[in-house]
Amino acid sequence: MTFERVTKRYADGTVAVDAVSCEIAAGSFVALVGASGSGKSTLLKTVNRLVPPSDGRVLIDGADVSEGPAWQVRRRIGYVFQNVGLFPHLSVAENIALPLKLERRADPARVDALLDTVELPRALGRRMPAELSGGQRQRVGVARALATDPGLLLMDEPFGALDPVTRDALGQAIARLQRERGLTVLMVTHDMAEALLDATRVLVMENGRIAADTSPAALMRGEGGDTAQGLVAVPRAQAERIAALATGGLH
């Protein structure tokens, strides 16, 4: 996947994404981190055309995503976002099967397999979305995004609304899936700890530009510049305080 000078300028003149260029190799897990309003979410949405760029272009396997109808591009890309957006009038199984139905290749066995993948009991398929917990709903959202077996998964703060335990478990599950299936994952998060633990590459965004492009290990070594290190400092300081707590150092 390639971003070529991708720019998003709104009618009021604000620039959300400012001429971003970068290459993402197939099979990598890339975290997009940055403060609110840094343009990370907007950049992600230019990939599946939920946001059309004002300038520049996005290529997948060398093909410009802006060619052809939007729905055609979107069916090849899994999309998971914070508010999940399960269809409230459809059961869990119907929600998961919907992308397959659009492609006219419905397969009941596939729904069970997807429920297994996201570690949900198969019996849940008959429930309605309103009957599920937040974590269960997000797992269904992931299962729906994986239904057509896409090579690329876009995640927009996927676990932002979940409690820390569920959040950690889901993050690890996604990282495992990504490794096992060789998925390319682009995940927007404001949580640097999540980015460091799950991703293989971290892009730090600031004011619509990429301020740092590096690996989690390099970030931990103190590389990547001030903005990136400012973000890394938070989980690091938390970890140190917790460690100190365990040894009784603070008291």
Place this chain on the structure above:
Amino acid sequence: MGDAFARVPALAAQHLLLAMCALVLALGVALPLGWWSARRPRVARVTLGFASLVQTIPSLALLALFYPVLLWVSGVVGGGVPALGFLPALLALTLYALLPIIRNLVTGLTGIDPAVLEAADGVGMTPAQKLRLVEIPLVLPVAMAGIRTAAVWTIGAATLSTTVGQPSLGDLIFAGLQTQAWTLVIAGCVSAAALALGVDALLGLAEHGARTQRGWLTWGAVVALAAATVVASTPLWARGGDRVVVIGAKNFSEQYILARLIGDRLTRAGYTVQYRDGLGSAVAFGAVAGGEIDAYVDYAGTIWAGEMKRADVPPRDVQVRAITEWARAKRGVGLVGSLGFENAYAFAMRGDDARRRGIASLADLAAASPQLKLGADLEFLDRAEWAAIRRAYPMRFAAATPYSPTFMYRALESGRADVISAFSSDGRIAADRLVTLTDPRRAIPGYDAILLVAPKRTKDQRFLAALRPLVGRINVAAMREANYMVDRDANKATPEAAARWLAAKVGL
């Protein structure tokens, strides 16, 4: 009671046809408009504002307003647009049905969780799939509630279409109110309510089917509604041809009786007769000129002041000749002749009260007016005659209240009014021991009952031959007695029975 319900099926059919046509037309306008409004808040402000504004116009007035509008449109396009009957009723009811449909559609569409719409885009739905698989199912319950409200409103308001000459169950209600035949009123109300509940139930069934994904239920209900509408419209296909005549009547007993008297004669002459009862006084002449009705009885003074805008008061025979000339030359309307009696505006008071106050003429009344309360019929205070009377006899009453004719007499009887704008052929004047006041300055024109026919009937000799025997035949005493048979409180006669009695009485 049986008599009252005998007219229900035919009127209910016309009623249903009108309401369903208005509902379908309203859906055709409101669904795209609501869809558009939900996406553009500025459009929503305009469409919802307009639809709300329409709702604030009383439905009776909205119906009446289409008469001048359609007359004007007809004039602009060079004629041919009917200003009375089905078209104005359809348009008014359609406008009336817009608000609940648009509002609920906008509420439903804007209420869909944006995350759900984002997900629909995200999984790669085409706009059509998004509509079919997500938006329609989610908006359906709210939108259907609006459609059902609109259906019930439309069926209720359709009763008012009687006033613009479109037959409906309102015919029974209006006729019943005017003649105080309460069984007619009940028959009309109960039938309209049953119709509304039936349609609402079928729409509810259709909604239930859609929600539970039982297509047969939805289609069954829709087909049942469509079939009922088609069945209701079958009598209209058979209609037409010169042999079907429509007799108009304004909204009081004498008019109902005379319409039946005319209708009976035309039936015997081989015509199929239909009635348009309860026409507003102002629209009746327009209806005969436009051919929407074939014949009706009006009063010389009404045409003189209302249509010809004349304020002078010539002798009665001169006036009738002038009207005959004018009607033929200006509007093509034929005047068969005077029926032989006058139904003039006559100010009436309780006999004992008039004697005690020493009032015998309009001049006496003017002098005493500041202490008196006037009761008038619904249109009198706005008529040219009232202006002419006040020019001749400057009067200012303590209060002036409009009543429907029946209640106007009640108001005088109970003392809520001291003087009323009565009608000289009314049987209640004698029965209630009222006195009518004289008009020494001749401000009130003559009100000879005159028989008017539509332009297309002025050459129909068989038609005219059936009506000519009525000319000069009906004296005021006979008319009063016939009117009283319908208006009295006990042992009431139907207008049909009173018409048969009157025919026998005057030897027709």
